[in-house]
Amino acid sequence: MNEMSTSSHAVELEADPVCARAPVGLLAELTHRCPLQCPYCSNPLELERVNTELSTEDWCRVMRQAGELGVLQVHLSGGEPTARKDLEEIVKAAVDAGLYTNLITAGVLLTKERLQRLADIGLDHVQLSIQDVDAENADRIAAYKGGAAKKHEVAGWVKELGLALTINAPLHRQNIASLPRIIDYAVEVGAGRLEIAHIQYYAWALKNRAALMPTEEAFMETARIARDAKERLKGILVIDFVVPDYYAKFPKPCMGGWGRGIMNVTPSGRVLPCHAAESLPGLQFDNVKDRGLREIWLEGDAFNLYRGTDWMKEPCKSCPRKEIDFGGCRCQALALTGDAANTDPGCSLSPHHADWAKVAREESHNAAPDFIYRRMAAKPAS
Ligand code: SF4
Numbered sequence: 001m002n003e004m005s006t007s008s009h010a011v012e013l014e015a016d017p018v019c020a021r022a023p024v025g026l027l028a029e030l031t032h033r034c035p036l037q038c039p040y041c042s043n044p045l046e047l048e049r050v051n052t053e054l055s056t057e058d059w060c061r062v063m064r065q066a067g068e069l070g071v072l073q074v075h076l077s078g079g080e081p082t083a084r085k086d087l088e089e090i091v092k093a094a095v096d097a098g099l100y101t102n103l104i105t106a107g108v109l110l111t112k113e114r115l116q117r118l119a120d121i122g123l124d125h126v127q128l129s130i131q132d133v134d135a136e137n138a139d140r141i142a143a144y145k146g147g148a149a150k151k152h153e154v155a156g157w158v159k160e161l162g163l164a165l166t167i168n169a170p171l172h173r174q175n176i177a178s179l180p181r182i183i184d185y186a187v188e189v190g191a192g193r194l195e196i197a198h199i200q201y202y203a204w205a206l207k208n209r210a211a212l213m214p215t216e217e218a219f220m221e222t223a224r225i226a227r228d229a230k231e232r233l234k235g236i237l238v239i240d241f242v243v244p245d246y247y248a249k250f251p252k253p254c255m256g257g258w259g260r261g262i263m264n265v266t267p268s269g270r271v272l273p274c275h276a277a278e279s280l281p282g283l284q285f286d287n288v289k290d291r292g293l294r295e296i297w298l299e300g301d302a303f304n305l306y307r308g309t310d311w312m313k314e315p316c317k318s319c320p321r322k323e324i325d326f327g328g329c330r331c332q333a334l335a336l337t338g339d340a341a342n343t344d345p346g347c348s349l350s351p352h353h354a355d356w357a358k359v360a361r362e363e364s365h366n367a368a369p370d371f372i373y374r375r376m377a378a379k380p381a382s
């Protein structure tokens with residue numbers, strides 16, 4: 001996902017100081033349908049089915065409510081958002097609500113005519129994901145033949161239509177050697193921004209960690225390449241470099257801090273503080289069919305549970321960084337320590353850190369197992 005800037009246009013809400021501003025961004029997962037099967041997909045293992053998806057009317061209402069709340073940017077995501085036949089209507093509602101619109105797409109379902117229609121409606125930005133610049137490897141990673149060639153064509157259309165373009169390149173041990181060519185590719189297609197995103201190990205990526213985890217040496221080399229490219233390409237390409245938690249000293253503030261900047265709406269309308277939050281047991285999530293976005297943001301139980309710092313245990317509780325990273329990721333803390341209120345094991349101060357990092361380092365040196373591709377589970381027999 002694109003980095004989201006804060007702005008003085010954010011609406012001041014008469015609430016608790018930790019949520020005194022409206023969320024900057026709304027991540028709208030329009031559908032979990034996707035023709036690709038990336039083994040690192042951040043969608044949940046239990047994908048939502050088409051018959052549970054919000055209607056056009058529901059999504060348009062969400063866009064209006066987001067505008068009223070003071071949200072600045074909407075990220076139209078999935079799955080693959082262009083699988084929705086009503087994408088044009090949803091984009092129109094977002095544009096009419098005054099939102100900056102970012103289409104996060106794998107590109108393979110787009111036609112030039114459809115992209116033209118979206119541009120005419122007012123779409124601002126396209127974030128196009130690539131699996132590799134080596135077409136054969138890219139198609140293997142996504143389990144989709146011809147995908148790499150189509151994405152290249154789509155990047156050309158985006159530029160031709162005058163839309164802003166970000167290339168998103170998730171990086172892992174099976175494409176890491178291509179990084180210099182990925183940077184050249186982003187320049188060649190005229191992207192304004194390149195997101196070199198080392199995989200974050202939740203959901204499908206956690207299932208595939210042994211197949212995806214690079215060695216620390218390989219990771220360090222990517223950091224060097226990205227640093228050099230940032231310097232060399234100043235004024236041509238903005239490069240965002242996302243570090244993998246396993247090789248970092250301190251965790252990232254997950255979603256900028258729980259309930260601080262982002263709302264995530266799933267295809268069926270559940271509103272989450274973070275796209276992986278459904279992995280936390282016992283949390284009840286409000287649905288946009290029952291409650292307005294503003295009320296959910298201010299009063300929703302799930303948003304308030306880990307908002308701010310009062311919920312923290314040691315070592316976070318007395319740590320000087322607690323207002324910087326907010327204890328890292330709750331979902332990772334749960335998945336790897338058994339308690340969502342623990343310090344993220346990605347933090348070097350966590351008592352779980354050493355064991356956690358050791359397993360990943362070992363995996364990175366072993367032969368990579370086959371991918372477990374992201375697929376919809378077979379329907380349970382009725
Ligand atoms: S990561 Fe891959 S499988 Fe998941 S939504 Fe994106 S393109 Fe589809």
Ligand code: SF4
Nearest residue numbers: 316319321322327347
């Ligand atoms: S102890 Fe907690 S607050 Fe301190 S750096 Fe680690 S995760 Fe962040």
